[in-house]
Every structure is written in structure tokens, then in C-alpha cells.
Amino acid sequence: MSLLCHELKPRRKTHPETVHYSMIHRYIFLCSFILFLASCGPAQENKGEESTGTLHLEQTTDYLRIMNGDQPVLNYWLTPQLPDGLPEHYTRSGFIHPIHSPSGQVVSDGFPAGYAHQNGFFSAWTNTTFRDSFVDFWNTHKELATLRNQEIVETVKEDGIIGFKARIDHLSNAHGLILAEELTVRVHDRDDVFVWDVRSEQTNITEDTLILNKHLYGGLGVRGSKYWNAKDTTNFMGLADFLTSDGLTRDSANHTHPEWTAIYGDLPGGKAGMAVIPHPENFRWPVGVRVHPDLPYFSVSPITEKAAFIAPGQTYLARYRVVVFDGEVPVDLLSSF
Template identity: 25%
Template sequence: MRRLVAVVLFCLISFPSLWAAGEIRIVVEAGSYDRTDCVVSTGVSSLDLKGDLSAVVLYERIGKKRIKVSCQLLREKDGTPHLYWILTGKTPAGTMREFIAERSRKGERKAIMKTEDTGKALILKKNDNEILYYNYATVYPPAGIDPAFQRSGFIHPACAPSGNVLTTIQPKDHYHHYGIWNPWTRIEYDGNMYDLWNLKDKKGTVRARNIAVVYQGNICAGYLANLDHYIFSPSGEKVIMNESWSVKSWNIPDKFLWDFESGLHPSTDLPVLIKAYRYAGFGWRATEEWTKENCTMVTSEGKNRPEIDGTTARWIFVTGTCGGNSRSGFLVLSHPGNYNAPEPLRIWDENSNGGRGDAFVNFAPTKNKDWQLMPGKEYGLRYRICTYDGEMTADEANRLWNDFAYPPKVFIK
């Protein structure tokens, strides 16, 4: 695995020459929304790719000056090259900014956004500060607990910039809760029903298969991982669906910002029908420090914890007390292109767990609607997560959602 990391990172900073000569002019239009430190990108597959190795240097043109801007070139999972950078500072709605990209053999090779492989997990970092762990090795339940609760392919811990941990796994009340994970509760396949969420039922599970790509650089660090969805039947185990996770963490000030993209596709010649059920899909079990006494929830529709469950929303954030005196939080943004958007929410109310009111949040696109997945097709779900210290506001959450849902338009001139 460590060798794979090194090879992929070398490839990502050693793209073929994009331009035989000259330079590329890029115009970014803010569109209808004010922008602050916004992630932008442009595909460059239409440009003339050469065989020699080179780097890309990006400048912003301000009047007659060229100001160097950090950038990073990545290949997307479909193989197309994309140039990423941060639209730093404030960019008012209706304005545009101009950039120049050119070939250089002296491109940036340091990495602020880092990926570390422990042999059991990938750690995404900003400098030396841990953002999240992706656990690809199997994690077993505590001694004396049914081994059916074992799991791989989940995120824990996910942290705030201060280092406060915002997730938990294997809580005694729900041993099948694994930080941030993405299984489905009611799956109909070949005339039978399976449950890949409630592991104690022993009807199915999700397992990490491999890490396809990892990368790091000045703009983002991340990985592309593959997982398999298993059903358990009297005839044995069977993979009925493959899943890819594309996770990118971004170099923005003050907060941790990262994208989670799931790609689902049936792995046999039969369809997979995800039946409507009150919870399934992208789930987050928050730190056990948080109870109804010290954390609050707010959605994009202005709803608070007692009224959230079963409503739809573009985003939800939870802010709570960590370590007795500091406040940190977790914002989840749901993309408008997701199935059944704006998605229904499943949350635990204040009476959960015998009145403790632990925090559990689930964007559940199939809460009130079946979802049929056909062979030969891929079905995507996209979320953006922001972890922060202090408090979140609705205005800030809306700004971040606008950046995610309707990013600035980028044109190559």
C-alpha cells in the first residue's frame, strides 16, 4: 500500500505537458452568489497532451500584474485531467477573475494537504493536523460481542481543526454504528429482502475492497476507494453491488472541508431495489460527548432538533461541546443532483438512548421512496462536509452550500 501511495503521488505531480507553447487564459465567473475561498476547477482534456513530463503553474492576472496562485492537477476517476485551485478571498456575485496557466518544470512539489497510509487506514491531513481516517482494514467489535458487528470501509475519526473528534464507532447502544458510513437497510434482490445496515441480523454487510488512487498536494488530498455490498443467504455470501468512494479534502482557511462522493452500481445482471425505509445511506454517528444537554441541530429550512426528523433539507449542522469547554461542529451539505433531493433526514430526537439524546444524523434518500438500480449503470450521491470550531450560522452554511451546489463557472479562453 505504501508503494502504491508513492507511485500515485509521483504520477499526479508529473503530468504530460499540457501546452506545447504559450499559455492558457482561464476566466472564472462568480455567478449569482458571493464567493469566499471557493474551490474551483476546470477540465483540460481538450488541450494538447504531450509525452514529456511537466508541471503547471497558475497566475492570477490583476491589471498588468501576475500573482502566482497555488494549483493542483489531478486525474478524475474517468481518467480526465482537471486543474484545481482555491478562489481566494472574496469574489462578489456578478464579477469575474482571470487566470493564466502555463507549463513549467518548476511546479510546486510540496504538499500542505497530505495523505498517510498506516497499513490499516488512510489519514487525510492539513500539514500535521488530522482531518479524517478512512478505515480499509476490518475493525472487530470488543471481546464478548458478536463478531457479526465487524466492519471495514468507514470514516473515523473525523475531526475539527482543533483536533476535537466528532465521530464515534461501536457505541454500546448500537455496535453497528461506524462513524461515517453508507449502507442500505432494505434491499430487494432476486425476490428476497436483505439488510446491510443492521449487522446483527446477519443478512448482509459492506466491505472495503481496495484503494485505487491516493493523492496529495497544495490544494487537496484524497483517495478513490472501492467497496463491495454483500448479501448473506443459505447458499453463502454474494456481492450484489459495487461502490466507489471519492473523498477530497480541500485547503481552505480556518475550517476542514471535504467532499464525499459515492458511486453505486449493481455487480450482477439483476437489478437492486433499495426499498423505502426510515433510515439508510449516508450516516453519521457523532461523538458520545454530545447529548441533548450540550449540542444543537439546525437545518437549511430553519428547523431545530425536535422538528427535524422526516423533513427534507439541503444541509444540516450540529454544534456541540467537546472536552468540557470548547465548541466544535459538523455541517453536511447535500447536493441538489442527489436522488430524491432535497433529501429526507433521519435524526434521533432528544429522547433517544433512554433520554440521553445522542446525536445521529442520516441523509436518507430512500426514506419515503424506493430507488431501483439497474445493471450497467452507476448511481451517484454527493455530500460536502465542513467541520469547524466555534459556531456555525445559517448564512455561512448557505454560502458553503451555494459553492457546492452551484460553483463558479470556469471557461478556458
């Protein structure tokens, strides 16, 4: 059962609140998000290199890359990655990095110094309970769980849009496959900013409930550039800046509920960054955000204040628009989506 249209009922009264959507937001934000909704429609299946307008998609054994002309937009990793010198438990695939701005700046980081469990744009739960045991899909160094790309289900080519749908397995070391995720990414043909839409559908394929315990973070993770990481003594240029739709910054944005959150800062080629706009039909919208006081990352998380769960056979659906920009945060543009 999809969580898009139905409120789920607990299997036992002792469970926390289930994941659901508020019907009123459908009507309030229908007009302003009509194009966003349309961009999440059915996809066309294609094979090999694909192109539409100036966009094209390239696939190798290890990664899938989307280009805008000769400029890369993003990479999605198909095969397990592990940089030299890191322990095996950091091995991971199924994440997006590098993420490029229109001028070619890389605004994300993969396997960052000191925090090798965070990779670009990724989705993982942190504090969960499954069959009465603790499972952490986010912190792979705890050696409890990981994420792994399973396959590319299809590629997407429409007028002015190119992208892909991937299957990602959320695997517990003790219990095996718990969540099967379908991740759809659709990049728009635009070069003043790079705009892409993300649809994540995580289905509990087991016969037991996955409890999402209240926690500081968990859900969507966004890791900013190595040039904003003070632990990276080779590349560090300065701490990242944050800005939300409410005008809040690093010092005040943590665990608030903005309509969008941006991370940005100085890079070798000038200032650049990226912003995430959660869809208004996402669970517990406007969704809480974890903005770290020192590190260049934030999490869009519906469990910062209250637990939830995903029952057997049920699906957690989340959608986001990502805007990657050069220079200062394009506040007016972000507010117009």
C-alpha cells in the same frame, strides 16, 4: 450507465421509481456550486505519502489518514475493524472515523456503545429487496450483509486538495457482492473549518435489481461523538444538537428536506460539530433527512417517502460537501457553498 445524466427505466412495470436526477437543478445552482463541481474532477494517481500545501496523506496497513499540518482531519479504515468484546457480525471497514475539527475535537464515533453498527461517516442501505429476499447493509447485527473496503484505487494530489478513491464492497451474506462502490474523498487546504467533498458511486454488478424500499433512513449515515451518546455512561456530556438550513432543530427536522444538516454539541475541548451539504444534482434533491430524536446521528436518505431501485449495471451517484467546525454552526458559511 451512470445515473448522472439519464433517467433509468424500470425493467418491469411493477418496480418502484428508479434513481434519477432533475435537470432543472443543474441550471439553478450552477453558479453557486461551480467550485464544488470542479472539486469532483479527475484524480491523479500517486503512491506512498503525499502532500500539497499544508495537507498530507499517510497510509498504514490498517488506515489512511489525511493531515492538515500536524492536525488530523480524518481516518479511512482499510482493514476490518472489531473492538474487543463485540460479536463478529459487527466487523466492518470502509468508513471514515475519527473525524476531527480544526481544534482537534473528535466529532464522530466508531462502534458506539449500544449502536455498534453505526460508524462515523458511512454509506449503507437499510431496507432492500434482492432476489425476493430482505437485505440490510446498515444493521450488521441482523447478520444479513456488511460493507468491506476492497482497495485504494488511487490517491489524489492537486493544488490545494488531497484525497483518495477507494473501492467498497456491499456484500450480502446470502447473495455475495451486490454493489461495488467507488468512494472519492477530497480534502481542501483550509484551516478555519475543515472542508472535504465526497463522491459515492454505487454500481449494481449483478443481473438482478436491488430494490430500495421506502424506510425511515438509509443511504448516508453520520454518527456523532461518543460524548453525545447517553448509552455511553463513561463519556456522555449531553445530547447532540441539530440544525438545518431551514432553521429546524432536533424536534422538528426529522424527514424534512433541507439543503444542509448539522450535528454539534459540547465536547471536552469546547463545542464542535459537522455539517453535510448534499449536491443539488443528487437524486431527489433536496434529499430527506432522518434526524433521530435521542441518538447522535442523522441519515441523508432519498427513500424516506418513496421507494427506488438500482437495476443491473446501473450506478447510484451521490455527492456531498462536509464542513467540520468548532463552536456554533457557521450558518452563513454553510449557506454560501
